[in-house]
Amino acid sequence: MATPGAPLVAPVPLVWRLVTVVEVVDETPHARTLALDVPDWPGHVAGQHLDVRLTAEDGYVAERSYSIASAPEDARVALTVERIDDGEVSPYLAGELVVGDQFEVRGPVGGHFTWRAQDGGPLLLVAGGSGLVPLMAMVRHRAARASGAATELLVSSREREAVLYRDELERLASAEDGLNVVYTLTRSRPAGWSGYARRVDAPMLAEVGPAASASPRVFVCGPTPFVEAVADALVSLGHAAENVHTERFGPTGG
Amino acid sequence: MPPFSRGFHRRPPREDVDPSRVPPGQYVVNDFPVLSAGPTPRPKLDEWSFSVQGAVDGAASWTWEELNALPQETFTVDIHCVTKWTKLGTTWTGVSVDTLMDGVATEAEYVSVWADGGYTTNVPLEDLRDGKAWVVHTFDGEPLEPAHGGPARLLVPHLYFWKSAKWVRGLTLTVEDEPGFWENAGYNNYGDPWREQRYWGD
Amino acid sequence: MEEERGAAARDATVLDGNAIAALLGEIFGGSEMTSATRGCGSCGQSHPIGEHRLYRGAGLVLRCPGCGDVALVVVERGGEAVREVQLLGRWQVAVG
Numbered sequence: 001m002a003t004p005g006a007p008l009v010a011p012v013p014l015v016w017r018l019v020t021v022v023e024v025v026d027e028t029p030h031a032r033t034l035a036l037d038v039p040d041w042p043g044h045v046a047g048q049h050l051d052v053r054l055t056a057e058d059g060y061v062a063e064r065s066y067s068i069a070s071a072p073e074d075a076r077v078a079l080t081v082e083r084i085d086d087g088e089v090s091p092y093l094a095g096e097l098v099v100g101d102q103f104e105v106r107g108p109v110g111g112h113f114t115w116r117a118q119d120g121g122p123l124l125l126v127a128g129g130s131g132l133v134p135l136m137a138m139v140r141h142r143a144a145r146a147s148g149a150a151t152e153l154l155v156s157s158r159e160r161e162a163v164l165y166r167d168e169l170e171r172l173a174s175a176e177d178g179l180n181v182v183y184t185l186t187r188s189r190p191a192g193w194s195g196y197a198r199r200v201d202a203p204m205l206a207e208v209g210p211a212a213s214a215s216p217r218v219f220v221c222g223p224t225p226f227v228e229a230v231a232d233a234l235v236s237l238g239h240a241a242e243n244v245h246t247e248r249f250g251p252t253g254g
Numbered sequence: 255m256p257p258f259s260r261g262f263h264r265r266p267p268r269e270d271v272d273p274s275r276v277p278p279g280q281y282v283v284n285d286f287p288v289l290s291a292g293p294t295p296r297p298k299l300d301e302w303s304f305s306v307q308g309a310v311d312g313a314a315s316w317t318w319e320e321l322n323a324l325p326q327e328t329f330t331v332d333i334h335c336v337t338k339w340t341k342l343g344t345t346w347t348g349v350s351v352d353t354l355m356d357g358v359a360t361e362a363e364y365v366s367v368w369a370d371g372g373y374t375t376n377v378p379l380e381d382l383r384d385g386k387a388w389v390v391h392t393f394d395g396e397p398l399e400p401a402h403g404g405p406a407r408l409l410v411p412h413l414y415f416w417k418s419a420k421w422v423r424g425l426t427l428t429v430e431d432e433p434g435f436w437e438n439a440g441y442n443n444y445g446d447p448w449r450e451q452r453y454w455g456d
Numbered sequence: 457m458e459e460e461r462g463a464a465a466r467d468a469t470v471l472d473g474n475a476i477a478a479l480l481g482e483i484f485g486g487s488e489m490t491s492a493t494r495g496c497g498s499c500g501q502s503h504p505i506g507e508h509r510l511y512r513g514a515g516l517v518l519r520c521p522g523c524g525d526v527a528l529v530v531v532e533r534g535g536e537a538v539r540e541v542q543l544l545g546r547w548q549v550a551v552g
């Protein structure tokens with residue numbers, strides 16, 4: 001645990017930077033990764049996010065937060081945005097934008113919901129839907145630094161097609177370097193599915209582990225109701241509140 | 255002005271609205287956004303009461319059943335949130351503040367409205383009288399959802415919507431004006447949407 | 457306290473202090489504030505700012521995750537370079 005009040009990341013000048021989209025990758029039918037060229041990128045810590053600012057021609061401005069998906073070691077900064085159908089910003093970022101388009105970001109920000117290889121393990125990462133994004137930055141960072149920290153990643157998704165970074169996660173898990181990935185599909189399952197098929201609950205968390213007695217650092221991210229439910233279940237299993245880090249993405253049906 | 259983002263637009267405004275019903279700086283929404291300064295309380299109705307108290311002769315209090323036994327009014331009004339959305343033609347049922355103040359004598363000119371969860375907002379008494387304000391428990395014919403202030407909220411449609419305290423439990427009449435939660439934090443003491451009184455000094 | 461938690465659990469629109477990391481950075485001159493802690497005068501607990509609950513009403517309200525006590529209220533004056541800020545409780549802010 002860090003000393004209370006000690007900064008985990010250096011202060012950053014909160015300037016808006018004009019970024020350019022250099023690559024667009026469809027991750028799922030509803031989510032898209034944007035690789036960005038960010039001038040004077042100060043570097044980031046896995047788990048941090050950016051504020052995105054869009055300005056319409058009539059001067060109307062919209063701001064939203066997006067977690068950084070890429071590891072600090074990656075050459076490019078990447079965001080992954082899930083499209084909310086009646087949303088104002090996400091359909092633009094995950095639909096309208098093409099390579100070469102520009103928008104503004106500021107950050108990286110946030111020093112609480114972060115993990116660095118030197119923080120060590122064991123780790124329990126629990127993701128609901130697009131809440132996987134900042135946890136993926138941690139998993140990628142872990143791999144880039146060959147950290148070997150014992151890590152359980154529990155991914156909750158509506159269906160298999162909606163799971164972000166599926167192939168990459170399979171590849172990372174197959175390295176057998178201490179990362180274990182477990183899925184639960186809450187809405188529909190492919191034939192022969194042998195993984196979990198319900199919302200994350202205390203018995204599932206107990207099975208996945210690590211147990212509270214191992215004092216894992218726990219990171220939970222996703223829609224607000226998901227995070228509330230998982231955090232309550234973790235506390236009921238005896239995890240100390242100060243080991244449980246949460247990041248709520250806001251309202252959603254998922 | 256920051257550089258603009260190609261192809262990004264605000265949500266298209268509704269076209270079928272009468273512009274004379276939309277106060278300056280507002281836009282019309284179809285949905286009903288949920289805004290809140292704190293967690294949603296879930297009071298038990300058999301422990302719920304509504305009271306008129308403070309600088310009054312004859313403080314009064316009603317249980318849930320008693321409130322529902324008072325004369326009810328159903329009415330349709332437009333509501334205006336200081337965060338700039340306006341919702342037209344919302345239909346509510348409840349008890350007018352006139353009915354609640356009937357038989358309560360007071361010299362006080364101000365009201366501190368208070369609610370479960372500790373929220374307060376201040377309104378001049380005359381802005382709650384003469385058919386200008388209600389304690390409502392029904393929206394569009396359905397019991398008011400907790401997220402929107404149920405079991406009951408104040409409704410003062412001619413002022414910005416933060417004055418229409420959710421989860422309202424009582425009116426405290428005060429001789430001096432006592433700024434409430436948002437009024438203390440920088441929002442306008444009165445909050446007339448037609449004069450765009452959003453912040454201190456507006 | 458348990459009741460407060462339970463109530464918050466049903467509020468689907470709540471965020472946490474992490475979401476306003478940039479805003480807090482602006483208010484505190486660039487400091488990283490989500491890992492700073494706040495000692496709550498109401499329940500006596502200390503929690504990182506990043507774990508506080510963020511409610512969005514007319515303005516922003518940050519509350520103690522232990523008891524719901526108000527930690528911060530921010531009102532943005534649209535279109536003006538002024539922001540109204542109320543800070544409550546004991547904020548432990550790292551210096552240097």
Ligand SMILES: Cc1cc2nc3c(=O)[nH]c(=O)nc-3n(C[C@H](O)[C@H](O)[C@H](O)COP(=O)(O)OP(=O)(O)OC[C@H]3O[C@@H](n4cnc5c(N)ncnc54)[C@H](O)[C@@H]3O)c2cc1C
Pocket residue numbers: 049064065066067068080081082083084086087088089090091130133134223247248249250251252253471474475
């Ligand atoms: C710290 C932080 C990090 C985030 N990181 C990511 C990320 O990496 N990837 C990502 O895709 N999103 C992320 N989000 C969510 C993101 O900021 C936006 O809230 C989301 O993209 C919706 O914006 P919108 O403008 O499309 O929808 P809005 O126009 O704001 O909302 C439209 C409708 O969708 C509902 N809605 C709003 N937000 C959500 C939501 N999150 N889920 C479902 N329904 C919603 C609203 O209630 C409303 O009815 C993050 C949020 C926070 C606070």
Ligand SMILES: [Zn+2]
Pocket residue numbers: 496497498499500501520521522523524525
């Ligand atoms: Zn407290």
